[in-house]
Amino acid sequence: MNLKKLILTKNECYTTGRTITPKGIMVHSTGANNANLRRYVNPDDGLLGHNPNNNHWNQARPDNRQVCVHAFIGRLADGSIATYQTLPWNHRGWHSGNGSKGSANDTHISFEICEDSLNDADYLNDVYKEATELCAYLCKEYKLDPMADGIIIGHFEGHKRGIASNHGDPHNWFPRHGKSMDTFRTEVKRLLGSDNSTTSSEPPPHPPSFQPYTVKVKVNALNIRKGAGTNTAVVGIIKDKGVYTIIKESSGTGASKWGRLKSGAGWISLDHVQLL
Secondary structure, eight states, X not given: OOEEEOXXXXXXXXXXXXXXXOOEEEEEEOOSSOOBGGGTSOSOOSSSOOOTTOOOSSSSSGGGSOOBOSEEEEEOTTSOEEEEEOSOTTBOOBOSOOBTTBOGGGTEEEEEEOOOSSOOHHHHHHHHHHHHHHHHHHHHHHTOOTTSTTSXXXXXXXXXXXXXXXXXXXXTTGGGGTOOHHHHHHHHHHHTTOOTTOOOSSOOOOXXXXXXXXXXXXXXXXXXXXXXXXXXXXXXXEOSOOEEEEEEEEEETTEEXXXXXXXXXXXXXXXXXXXX
C-alpha cells in the first residue's frame, strides 16, 4: 500500500468538524473517465501534478456539491498508484447520501477509486489491490471483521441496505474484470491472515510511517499536556494562535486525537487546531 496524507482542509465537510466511531468501510468509484489523483486531491505535493482546471475537492463545495471522502486511490503524475488520505479516518464524511434507513456517513469510512475507461484490466487490478490493502489496514486499525455483515460494502450495496443514495459503484466496474465485492472482502480477509485455508507469501500491509505536519491553533488558550490526555498534567499554554509542527499522534482521554509538539514541550488536543 502506497499511503500518503493530504487533508482537504478547505472542504466544508472538514471544516464542519463532525466525528464518527467507524463501524465499517464503504467502497466508491468516481464514475468519471479520469484516473489521475490530481483531479480530486490538491495542492500538488510534487507527486500529484498540477490540476489546470481547478476542479479538485480541496475547496468548500467541489462542483457546487457537498461531497468529501476519507481517501482517493488512483494515479500519480508518474503513472504509479497511490492512496491519499483526505480526511481524518474518524471524521464524518459526505459520501453516501441518505437512504430509507439512514446514512452511512454516520458509520462508515469511505474512499473513491478513480475510474478510467473501465476497459484496462491492468489498471483495475492495480487499484483493486491498493484498495484491499487499505481496507485491511483500516480493519486492523479499527478491529473490524471484513466478512461480517455490513462492514465492507460498496455504494450500491449501501443503497440496497437503505443507508445510501441510488448509485451503482463499484458494481459498474468490478464485474467487467471478474471481480466483485464478495471477492474484495475475501481478499481483505486473506490479507489480514484470518483465512487459514489460504496460504500466501504476502504479509499483511504495515501502517505507513508517520509524516510530521503543521497546524494552526484556533482557540485563545490551548493547554499543553505532559501526555496524550486530560488526565495528565498541564505543562504549558499556547496563547498566540500560532503555527506548530506535530510529530506524533495518539488517542487519549478528553479529545478525539492528541498531537505531540516538535518542540518537545508536550501534547495538545487536535480538536482545537486547523491542519495547514
